[in-house]
Amino acid sequence: MKKSLVLIFFLALFLNCKDDKGNSRILPNLPNKDQGDLILNHAEGFSIQDYSSHKILTIKKPWPEAKKNSKYLIASKNELAQMTFEKEAYDGIITDSITKIVVTSTTHIPALELLGMEHTLVGFPGTDYISSEKTRQRIDNGLVRELGKNEGLNTEVLLELQPDVVIGFGVDGINTSFETIKKAGIPVIYNGDWVESTPLAKAEWIKFFGALFNKETEADSIFKSIESNYLNAKKLANKAKSKPTILSGAMHKEVWYLPNGSSPEAQFLKDANLNYLWGDTSGNGSLALSFEVVLEKAQQADIWLSPSYYTSYQQLEEASKLYTNFDAFKNKSIFTFSTTTGAKGGVLYYELGTSRPDLVLKDLIKIGHPELLENYNPRFFKPLQ
Template sequence: MRSIKSFFCLLFVISILSFSCKTEKKAPQKETLPSIEKSSTTTENLRHAQKFAIEKTGDITLITVFSPWPNAKKDFKYALIPREKAAAITLNRDEYDAIVLTPIERIVVTSTTHIPTLEMLGVENTLVGFPQTNYISSEKTRSLIDAGKVKDIGQNEQINIELLIDLQPELVIGFSINNSNPTYKTIQKANIPVVYNGDWTEKTPLGRAEWIHFFAPFFQKEAKATKIFTEIEKEYLEAKVLAQKATTKPTILAGIMYKDIWYLPAGESFQATYLKDANADYIWSETEGTGSLSLSIESVLDKAVDADVWIGPGRYKSYENLKEASRLYAEFEAFQNKKIFSTANTVGKTGGTIYYELAATRPDIVLKDIIKAIHPEILPNYQPFFFKPLH
């Protein structure tokens, strides 16, 4: 996927496990996975993420994804088995949406937001394919692409299945905005496990970042994921506390107009959470919903013409670009006072906006950027990475 776009963009394996036949009584050394209710299990304590859960039953790790897309009608259950224990375990394949041997040695992922997580876990070398590799900005992964180690497998909704099969991935991590997933169904028919990642459905920035714990068990990197996320969480919460020391609370306008409709974050969205945690007065903070609002330019002007700061004006990189797109933008005080901050000026080698790739895993950086924009006195020596002043 190209991560989700608007204020923040939206965007987007081979061996079925020969050991994973229906549960039968075979050799005496085989074990049948006991039902969860009857077995001794441990559940990983996720502090922020609400859309997945991890349980361990003996040597088996069970991951349940509750909502890989909005209004999903079923949970997706995945069983992960250590490669060296596979011969001693038999599972009923019908009880799981995928059964996967770990650690994964060859993987295909489908969203640029997956790339930083692989790199943080130190497993980027397991990546063998990606749809539209030109979207990837990370220098580390781009070097793998340039070396021919990561193949372009076509567009996300039209993946080249033959090429994907030739790459022999052990797992495809996919994403979808609804239950119409013909490409993934075709991949599964080729006996390649597909696992859905739903990090983008989380309601909070830290909830999204905590999905590093979803990736970690596939590579047996749970301890490393815990260490990484704990540090990110610490940095985020410390920045949040620091922001509360500000003596002012600037009013905030967000988003941009597209075809005469202004799109901006709803009051319960993760973007609005960033603004709240940065101690900002987001003008639409009281609205309901976790997605975006669609408003007329007249209503936005009426409420926000005198907003102190404008965050996230889409793809626009300069005040000149904004004015060329619509003279109405120049009527906002934030435009006149040069108080507009954008992610569009932080791009990778191939022109991709790095925010869309990296921000989900580094909410601590995003929050510090926003604090710097609206309370510069709080972080006087901080250099923003994503949100920078418009040119």
Template sequence: MKTKIFLIALLSILISSCKKETKKNTSNLESSISIKYAKGFSLKVEDGVKKLIINAPYQNTNKTFEYIISSESLESKRKINHIYVPISKMVITSTTHVPMVELLGEENSIAGFPYAKYVSSEKTRALIDDGKIKEIGKESSLNTEILLDLQPDLVVGYSVSSADKSLTTIEKSGIPVIYNGDWLEETPLGRAEWIKFFGVLYNKEKEADSIFNIIEKNYLNARALASKTEKQPTILSGAIMNKDIWNLPAGDSFVAQFLKDANLNYLWQNTEGKGSLSLSFESIFDKGANADFWIAPGYFSSKEQMLQNNQIYQQFDAFKEDKIYTPSTKKGATGGIIYYELAPTRPDLVLKDLIKITNPDLLKNYELTFFEKMQ
């Protein structure tokens, strides 16, 4: 319910601000949309032609995909690498896409989604339950037959390491496919800025820009607030995932950036890498046994579950002092973890959560959105 209130409040602010602005020439507006943080896409207007450029949308590739954005009628002959907007019927393939579509007020355009039980949002969940959004298979195996029957205007897909075979089949059938690489962004605001990608597809660039500006302002204000305190609690993260190997965020990772912006002393902040580290338990214990807080201990949702997995966790101070916080306990009606769906769109709320947990006096009236103290 609280997540829903945040989304409604943000839309209200947007609508209010839009009413106060005067209308601008469309071509000038399109040319003025800038990408400040995201590296995975860009928007250009050249000689009156709008182009959406997707850069390296999956790992281990240098491929760039360029799409011409056109407002021509969908009844006209489709052309390769042309996307006709606004999209009225879309298939999306990641829960991270859902909040961005909702903030633009376009959830009714979603026609299909894979493994829909992961979706937590109340609005989109209701559409799924009413049969208005069709199940199109699992996240790693799309049901191309169902998808083709839907005949969407566009499929927004993603892939980890190469072009997805199911999406390639869909594309060959004549349905446009575009890859979304938001998950590869290296900064919290870079991920959130992908709402501008959806703004292009719905011909709502102005609205997307306004929404992102609000999120950016909230994030930067929270970061500035955290920077004023000299108190920098030490942070441990991750857990043992395989034998005695402990996985935790690397120093240049997306998660480490959150901890840095919250003005926290993440004990592995000086390590290299943008993904995760795999370290021995001994090295973790030597450095992190006395950490003030333990943030996101792997997939665990309770202290009892942790001990069932490995009794060694109780040797850490953060475990003894009940200072473990996890996002895995806040779930939607069908079990989807809200953090994984909404956090990429609302990094400002993630940052506020971290500040509230570690320096609560800085945000006395704020209630946690994603994290909870582990019981």
């Protein structure tokens, strides 16, 4: 009987240690009390388990068709030195005292700045796309190196910088530059904020950066403020007495692309109490419709939002006289975010809009229900010129 109990004990211990790659395989010498998961109210693409000696970051959906999770161990250098773990069980080992970071999407810039960690940014692919005045100043001072393009990073320069971690993004996970970087011992984490299905879910990825920089409390406080502002704006929109009809998008090679009704863009319109004419559709990606179908349904739409990259009525008409058939064109009721740019032409919406959905929502409320926000100046959307 005694031998059986001993056998059961060691069998249980073995099974607990011999976990698959989807779970922690840490056997630390330090106390290992689980502090619980990071609370996420909207985001679904990542999770964080917080222990007394380390954190485990799981990226669940970095791109739409991702098939597996990725695991990262985050701990201080001292804690890592005292731990016994299987390195192969993780996709990257990261210290929580990051002094140098490379990010690859403009959507990552606001998170660094909101957390007061913009000084850690040392490299970025396509620095001209960055609109933030604070980070542009660092670029102009030579503190942020140009790294080429996300699809083909200048790995020579990046390896010379020796960042503690690289935050990437991709539509399919195929990036030879990232593979080269990982082989050099620099961890690469795919950020999937853009895959989330709601504006608040995207914004909650600031907690991802909070975990990397050991600033969870600050990240939680920042997000709660943004969330509160968003929900209060949504309540305000519900007081509107009218519900303007909305057309969106424009044609590319005779195909009109516009958001499907289950997209974050459509969620903005719904929360702004606007009648998006394709709000009852669903699916992944954009809707692709013929001009005739769009004209039939939206010729009399009250407002036209985001007409692709066009910045003026003249550009629209020169691209296609068909656009002049819409009442929104005739009545000069078209609004775009393409004219709100940084010093080098980067579109501010693509940078800040993800982190500040509360500002985007207020813009849309101002456009559709101006009487509700009389003294508000839109941050992104402006009348087409």
